[in-house]
Structure formats: structure tokens, C-alpha cells
Amino acid sequence: MKQIITALTLILLSSAAWAEEFIIKDIRVEGLQRISAGTVFNYLPVKVGDELTENDVRGIIRSLFKSKYFNDVQVEREEGVLVITVSERPAISSIEFIGNKDLDSDELLKSLRQIGFAEGQVFEQAMLERVELELQRQYFSRGKYGVNITSEVTPLSRNRVAVRINMAEGVVATIGEINIVGNNSYDDDELLDELESTTGGWLSALTKDNQYSRQKLSADLESLRSFYLDRGYVDFTVESTQVTISDDKKQMFITVNIAEGERYKINEVRLAGNLIVPEEELFDLVTIRKNSVFSRKAITSSSERLTDRLGNDGYAFANVNAVPEIDRETREVNLTFFVDPGRRAYVRRINISGNSKTRDEVLRQEMRQQESAWISTGDVERSRERISRLGYFEDVNVETLPVAGTSDQVDLDFNVTEMASGSLSAGIGYSQSDGIIFNANVTQKNFMGSGKHIRFGFNNSRVNTVYSFGYTNPFATVDGISQGFNLFYRETDAFEANIANYTTDVFGGDINFGIPISENNRVNLSFGYENTQLDVPSNNDITRYDDFIETEGDSFHAFPVTLGWSSDTRDNAILPTRGLSQSLSAEVATPIGDLQYYKLRYRNNWYTPLNDTFTFALRTDLGYGKAYGESNEFPFFQNFYAGGIRSVRGFRANTLGVREADQPLGGNLMVTGGAEVIFPLPFMKKTLRSFRLSTFVDVGNVYDVDQSFEADLLRYSTGLSAIWISPFGAMSFSIAAPLRDQPDDETEVFQFSLGSTF
Structure with missing residues (x-):
């Protein structure tokens, strides 16, 4: 704000000083220490031979301030010479971090360089303040709410400064208490067992399970939601979450307000779409049945089993979506599995990588999925397992890749990590x-x-x-x-x-x-x-x-x-x-x-x-x-x-x-x-x-x-x-x-x- 006021004042004063226009015969820049005159000329909106007006003076001052190289700019006239007097901002000579244990100094310097705060760059106090806020945010995400960040800017010769950022990290805030409000069907202990966050135990010094973090709390809320949805509570919601911190910023207190809703049962299970496989066979793969309690886990498992079954017949990109129809009056759910097998695909090529010692033929002998045949997800998985059982490889991964320009071909990429045989x-x-x-x-x-x-x-x-x-x-x-x-x-x-x-x-x-x-x-x-x-x-x-x-x-x-x-x-x-x-x-x-x-x-x-x-x-x-x-x-x-x-x-x-x-x-x-x-x-x-x-x-x-x-x-x-x-x-x-x-x-x-x- 101070810079804007200064620039505006200079523009007004300079404008008042120019009573008449004149032709620029020469331009002289004074006050430069590190920055070359050529850099200044590149930012000027005028050149020798131009007729200088009151608006041009304003443009000169705006352009030079906009470059962020200068703290002060003055424009004067000496007969036919345009004289520009500047005061340079200091350059950053060094950046030093003190007290940081959680954050690596090299990684911090690398990230600051990407935003223009690095050695050799122009120093800006506003940028330093933003850096402090970002560092504070990173510590907060690690649960260290008592962190104290201060900066020291030391002037050096040749208009340079040394920046030292001191970080008193403090300790990670531990969870003092977790309260769940609104649970009627399940007691607190049963629900707390589903959470990764705990108030701690005798192993917490090693497991860190009592340390608070926003990411862990978000995962815990999803675990609660899954717990209830797997037990029939379709309308379950987390209504609000309150997190408070103690005065010494060392303990967090969490309150989760939930609404359980009513428990729902399955009224009917249907299959729809292009089934390809006989309906009776597909129904045998569905693990959730009529009159059973609604369970998202069972629905997901059934969808995966149906997808795998279609994959065995070559439909590698089959899509099975379970769509529930909820009747809140009867507290029943009609469940429909919509089956879209997509196009049948066959394997164009099987690629093997990572086997620097083992010959390709040794792995191909174990392949149960063959090239130029319809893809079978079961055969692909059996191939992976047989290669793993050879005992030559630490890890075996397989990836199914669509062939560009086609809709019915895939490549299989087997990647192995060899171990000493x-x-x-x-x-x-x-x-x-x-x-x-x-x-x-x-x-x-x-x-x-x-x-x-x-x-x-x-x-x-x-x-x-x-x-x-x-x-x-x-x-x-x-x-x-x-x-x-x-x-x-x-x-x-x-x-x-x-x-x-x-x-x-x-x-x-x-x-x-x-x-x-x-x-x-x-x-x-x-x-x-x-x-x-x-x-x-x-x-x-x-x-x-x-x-x-x-x-x-x-x-x-x-x-x-x-x-x-x-x-x-x-x-x-x-x-x-x-x-x-x-x-x-x-x-x-x-x-x-x-x-x-x-x-x-x-x-x-x-x-x-x-x-x-x-x-x-x-x-x-x-x-x-x-x-x-x-x-x-x-x-x-x-x-x-x-x-x-x-x-x-x-x-x-x-x-x-x-x-x-x-x-x-x-x-x-x-x-x-x-x-x-x-x-x-x-x-x-x-x-x-x-x-x-x-x-x-x-x-x-x-x-x-x-x-x-x-x-x-x-x-x-x-x-x-x-x-x-x-x-x-x-x-x-x-x-x-x-x-x-x-x-x-x-x-x-x-x-x-x-x-x-x-």
C-alpha cells in the first residue's frame, strides 16, 4: 500500500512539474547498483526522439514500479535530457532455515525458487510474509499448531540482504478426546474402533495414532460412513464436526455429530442391460439377496464379481453399476445391477519388461492368456500368479492397455522385478x-x-x-x-x-x-x-x-x-x-x-x-x-x-x-x-x-x-x-x-x- 501511495504521489508531483512538452534528446538513469541501464530502458515506454507528455511521465513511473526492481522512482528534465533517478530494491543474497526438522531445507528452497523467492531474486517483504503463512499452513497440516515462525532480514553490502527464517516447530498436537454424538444403534467403543485416530495407548509413541491431522480425520469420517452403510443405514450422515484446541495448542478435542437414520433391507434384486451370460449364472455371483440388510460392501463385491465374470469371456471393459431405489416409507431398497459388457476385446500383444536375466520364454511358458485370443481376466490373473510362484521375481504386475485407434484390442504389459535366483x-x-x-x-x-x-x-x-x-x-x-x-x-x-x-x-x-x-x-x-x-x-x-x-x-x-x-x-x-x-x-x-x-x-x-x-x-x-x-x-x-x-x-x-x-x-x-x-x-x-x-x-x-x-x-x-x-x-x-x-x-x-x- 505504501508503494502505491508513493508511486501515485510521484506521478502527481511529476505531472505538475511538466508545464510543457519537449523532445527527448537523451535519457540518463541514475542510482543503479546491480541492475543495468539496458534493463531499465527495456521497461521504458518512451525512447530518444519521442515527444514527452504528461501521460508519458505517468507511464514511465508505472512501468518501472511494475518491474518490482525499485523502491523509488523520480523523473526530471535537464534541458533536453530525461533524467530518471531510481532506488533499487535489495537482492536476496542467501536464505537460511533454522529449526526445521519436519521440512527438508533443500525441498523448501526448491519450492520457493518456483515462486520467485530465491537467491539472486529481488527481495519483497510481501513475498516473505506469504512464505511465512505457507510454512505455517504446512505445519498445521502436520498437526503442529504451536509452530512459531519469525524472519530476520539482514542488510549486506552492494544492496543485498540475507534472509533467515526461524521455525520453532513445537510438538504435534495429540488427541485429548473424541466424542461421537447421535449414535443410538452402536456404542462409542464400537465406533471408535473403526477410527484410525485415537486418544493413544502405550504404543502411541511409536505408532503416532494419537496425533491429529486433518487428512486422518477425513479418512475417519469416511470409515464411519462405510461402517453404517455396510449395516443398512442408507440415510446416515455426518452432520458436523467440531475440532477445538487447548490453550497451549498441544491437545485437540474432536466432536463428531452424526444422524444414523433408519435401517433398510433389500426388497428386490434385479439384473438389467445386456447380460451376455445366462441370467441364472450371474445371479449366483450376487452376494446380496432379498430381505438381507442393505450393505454397500456387499453391493460393491457383487459388482466386482459380475465384472470379473464378464471379463472371463473377453469383455475386459465391462461396466456394472448398482442403482438403488429407496422407499423411505417402507425402509426398503430395490436394487438393480445394470450390466454394460462393452465390446469384446482380444489380446493383440503380451509385453514383458523388467526381466534383465530371465528369458522371455520362461515367463511365456507360464502364460495362460494367449495372444490373438479373447481376453480372460481369470487367465490373466492365473498367469500372474504362476509367474510369481516361479520364485524368480520379487514382484509381478500386469496392466491392461487399450490399443489406440481400436475398440476391441488390448495389450497386456507384464512388469517383473527380479530377485537373486x-x-x-x-x-x-x-x-x-x-x-x-x-x-x-x-x-x-x-x-x-x-x-x-x-x-x-x-x-x-x-x-x-x-x-x-x-x-x-x-x-x-x-x-x-x-x-x-x-x-x-x-x-x-x-x-x-x-x-x-x-x-x-x-x-x-x-x-x-x-x-x-x-x-x-x-x-x-x-x-x-x-x-x-x-x-x-x-x-x-x-x-x-x-x-x-x-x-x-x-x-x-x-x-x-x-x-x-x-x-x-x-x-x-x-x-x-x-x-x-x-x-x-x-x-x-x-x-x-x-x-x-x-x-x-x-x-x-x-x-x-x-x-x-x-x-x-x-x-x-x-x-x-x-x-x-x-x-x-x-x-x-x-x-x-x-x-x-x-x-x-x-x-x-x-x-x-x-x-x-x-x-x-x-x-x-x-x-x-x-x-x-x-x-x-x-x-x-x-x-x-x-x-x-x-x-x-x-x-x-x-x-x-x-x-x-x-x-x-x-x-x-x-x-x-x-x-x-x-x-x-x-x-x-x-x-x-x-x-x-x-x-x-x-x-x-x-x-x-x-x-x-x-
Whole structure:
């Protein structure tokens, strides 16, 4: 305002000084320090040779003030020379922020530069005041209402200034109280549980759930609205919201006034439009029915199911809108789903990106959606899941893109994020008596990007000395039949593995085949040979070992045949959140060998999401073995074992079950399992896909040949587990508390493993 008055005064005074017009013979600018005379001439509305009038004088002063370079402008005449005297505004030499912790200084400087408040620019007090207001607004949006922002402008030489902005951020205002007014059908506690905002608890220092923000309050109001709409309250409204702040600006008090309205039921459900699919089939997909309570969630779910069904028949851009007709007198709703399938689309091209190592053909082998075929949303999703289950990729995304210039073609863009497919696989355990136990293998699940599996093992731990080599081609034929083989040599000291004292030297191998019988099911078949040399020390105290050697000998040739079935519907091979993986196998040592026995085993891992954050998992592992034919006893070195991080956590590896001479023997019957609730690392703004935690309950034991299953003998444990997909492989950790343990059980609270999941 002061500048406008000054400019107007100068215009009036200058106008009064010009009694007559004159021809400009020259123009002289005085008072310049940083700004060049050429810059001033560019803003002047007159030039040498022009006839200067009273209006021209006003125009000169207006133009120069409008440039924002000057605080003062005077226009004078010296004979034929036009003299313009100016006083420059200072330039910003530096901008410094003091006390800002929430706002990054570099980001602030970048944003101020975009509005013209930066080093080298002309300083304007009005602009600085706007900057202060904007900074205050940003802190308010973060819940810091006690922020105090002051500025210091220090004059420097050569008409420059240094700007310092001091920010006393204060603390984030916490929520002192939340009141909901107008709720009659549901009590306060039930409604408050739906809100992200809380008055705090013992974890609030980490979760920040008691800190106020406008954005969080808006989300909470929408959560309330969804809560009521999902329970039939069609007329629910949030009438008003009052937010007050304490005098010290450290606490917020929220009052939400609501009107519940009446509860509505569904009177009739109809389908309309171009149905394409038989109406009866579509009705089966609608989850909301006549006489059920109105639910927006159920309506949305039904619309999505109908859309997906049409998408399976190629209608990728189908649109299903649910239109309610509300009868407020009867408090009933007639619901009509209007179906617009759009045009049927087919896939022009499938594009794959992100696979810098893995060949395209490895991914295309898993595709269930084909190019030049009608698009099926189910086939697209199955393709994505099958690629995820390969275990080569951390993330798999697919996007459906319309082809420009057409209405019936789409492209599918699959984008993958590769993870290390070669790994050092190791198991590490610790016990007070044995210290650290280590074993290692090298596995390349995606050899040279071909999808073929190569395994090479060398182990020289106290338990095992192992040399092994394995190869598998998952797509040996175009029908998806896999072929592979394994060769191995293994020396085992059972005593070092917490088992009774004996050693075995085994060499052999097998060839194996995998035959797909459906989308998610395979039959596996292998033929093997094993040569076993058994050694039991002379000072051994286990009588059954001596009896077995006396009856069966200590050197064996075995020709095992294994028939198995596996099924996998998980959404991810490494860290699944939904689906079921199970396998059943029968291994039979054929009569052409020295030993005749069979082993049956069933494994099961089931995952289901509880919500967007938590996943529930169940695990089962059952095993049974028995001798047949001319063999009188099941080989003890083929026993099952339980305990350890892959079995019943909290108990030392392989130590559960029957004992003799205070040494664990394992058994021919194994029953283990567990339940887990899996969740991501808390207190992280961004979820780490490669790391997650779980709380678990494990159960299990092994039983001897002369025992039958007894539930009373089962051992239990509970605790906290973590899994991290590290650059070295999958690392698993657990802290467990054994339950129902017996005096002779060997327990371990902390266990960990590198290179395998469980």
C-alpha cells in the first residue's frame, strides 16, 4: 500500500512539474547498483526522439514500479535530457532455515525458487510474509499448531540482504478426546474402533495414532460412513464436526455429530442391460439377496464379481453399476445391477519388461492368456500368479492397455522385478552344548535365465559331509513335463545332529519326472538307487541298533521308487498371502534291494488374508514308515525327527520323541503342525516386501514303532518369528517358549536358519 501511495504521489508531483512538452534528446538513469541501464530502458515506454507528455511521465513511473526492481522512482528534465533517478530494491543474497526438522531445507528452497523467492531474486517483504503463512499452513497440516515462525532480514553490502527464517516447530498436537454424538444403534467403543485416530495407548509413541491431522480425520469420517452403510443405514450422515484446541495448542478435542437414520433391507434384486451370460449364472455371483440388510460392501463385491465374470469371456471393459431405489416409507431398497459388457476385446500383444536375466520364454511358458485370443481376466490373473510362484521375481504386475485407434484390442504389459535366483543356502543353529552348527549348499533356480534348476552341495559340518549335484528342467516338453536327476554322496554323524550315536556313508542318485495333470496339480515320479554303509560304535548303548544290525546287516543296496502328488495355488512362492500348497508322497524300497520298507508323507501350507495387513497360515507335516516283505524292522536311519526351526520351534532340532540312554531316536510316525498370524514390520511408512513377522503356535512329536498316536504326548510352543529374503537367501529367526515340555526335553528359546523357509 505504501508503494502505491508513493508511486501515485510521484506521478502527481511529476505531472505538475511538466508545464510543457519537449523532445527527448537523451535519457540518463541514475542510482543503479546491480541492475543495468539496458534493463531499465527495456521497461521504458518512451525512447530518444519521442515527444514527452504528461501521460508519458505517468507511464514511465508505472512501468518501472511494475518491474518490482525499485523502491523509488523520480523523473526530471535537464534541458533536453530525461533524467530518471531510481532506488533499487535489495537482492536476496542467501536464505537460511533454522529449526526445521519436519521440512527438508533443500525441498523448501526448491519450492520457493518456483515462486520467485530465491537467491539472486529481488527481495519483497510481501513475498516473505506469504512464505511465512505457507510454512505455517504446512505445519498445521502436520498437526503442529504451536509452530512459531519469525524472519530476520539482514542488510549486506552492494544492496543485498540475507534472509533467515526461524521455525520453532513445537510438538504435534495429540488427541485429548473424541466424542461421537447421535449414535443410538452402536456404542462409542464400537465406533471408535473403526477410527484410525485415537486418544493413544502405550504404543502411541511409536505408532503416532494419537496425533491429529486433518487428512486422518477425513479418512475417519469416511470409515464411519462405510461402517453404517455396510449395516443398512442408507440415510446416515455426518452432520458436523467440531475440532477445538487447548490453550497451549498441544491437545485437540474432536466432536463428531452424526444422524444414523433408519435401517433398510433389500426388497428386490434385479439384473438389467445386456447380460451376455445366462441370467441364472450371474445371479449366483450376487452376494446380496432379498430381505438381507442393505450393505454397500456387499453391493460393491457383487459388482466386482459380475465384472470379473464378464471379463472371463473377453469383455475386459465391462461396466456394472448398482442403482438403488429407496422407499423411505417402507425402509426398503430395490436394487438393480445394470450390466454394460462393452465390446469384446482380444489380446493383440503380451509385453514383458523388467526381466534383465530371465528369458522371455520362461515367463511365456507360464502364460495362460494367449495372444490373438479373447481376453480372460481369470487367465490373466492365473498367469500372474504362476509367474510369481516361479520364485524368480520379487514382484509381478500386469496392466491392461487399450490399443489406440481400436475398440476391441488390448495389450497386456507384464512388469517383473527380479530377485537373486542364485543363493548360498545354509542352516545355522546354536546350543549351549554344541555351539554353532553350519551347513551350506549352492542353488541356482534360474540357471542363466533359462528357468532350469542347478544344485551343487558341499557340506563339511560336524553332522554331514555331503557332495551333491542336481539338475531339473521344469519344461522338458511343451506339455510342461519336467525331467531331472540327482547324484549324491553323504557321510552322516547322527550324534552331532542331536540323535543317538551312529554313522552312515551313503551314495546314490535318482532320475525324476513331473507331469502336470491340471492347472495347479502335478504327479511326480522318481527312480533311485542308494548304497548305505552303517556303523554303530561298539560302546553304543542303544540295544535296538545292535538288534537291527544283527538281523539286517550293516551294508545295504536299496532301489526306492517314489510316487507323489503336489498342488499349489499360492499367490507367491516365497512370501505368500493366500492359497494352498500341499504334497503327498509314497516312497517304496523295492524288493530287488536288501531292505524293504515304505514311507508316506503329507505336507500342507495354507494361507488366507485376514485383512490388508494380516495373513493367517496353517501348516501340517505328517509322516509314516514301515517295513514289509522280508524286512522285519523299519530302518532306524530312515526315521522321522521333530523339533527345531523347521518343525516345532522352541525345542532343539531332532530331539523330540522316543529316547533311549538319554539319546533321541526319532520314530516311524511323525505328527507336526502349526498356526501363524503373519504381519509386516510395524512402524514402517512403507511396507518391506522382503521382511515380515509372525506370531505362531507349533505342535508335534514323533512316535516309535511300538507306539500309537497319543495326543497327550504332543509338545507345544508359541512365540515370535521373522523371515527376511536377504541377498544370501531366506533368513528365518524365532523366539519361542516351549509349552507342555517334559523334564527330559531339550529346549532352545532362540533359533535361526539361513537359506530356507518353513
